[in-house]
Amino acid sequence: MTASKLYLRDILGLGLLISAILVMLGIIFSLLGALNYFIGQDMAADTFMREAIPLFFFMVPCFLLAKIISRPQWIHDVEDYQLAAAKKFSQSH
DSSP states (O other): OOHHHHHHHHHHHHHHHHHHHHHHHHHHHHHHHHHHHHTTOHHHHHHHHHHHHHHGGGHHHHHHHHHHHTOHHHHHHHHHHHHHHHHHHHHHO
């Protein structure tokens, strides 16, 4: 594992976090749309639902990134790299 792969994993983790936040925002919009529908505000409910639907498409990258990041071999390689970097740092000081 090189430092570039470690940073790639961190960037993929940020992508996962952003995708998860957008999916949660879609859930909130859906709940607000359902609430507005039940109290009779059809126009507001329609607006919230139109905003929520595209946000649910971020579930696909969320699942894919989670599968990529949590590979057992990749986790093992990252831990080995961090251990080697810590040993190298402690020997130099």
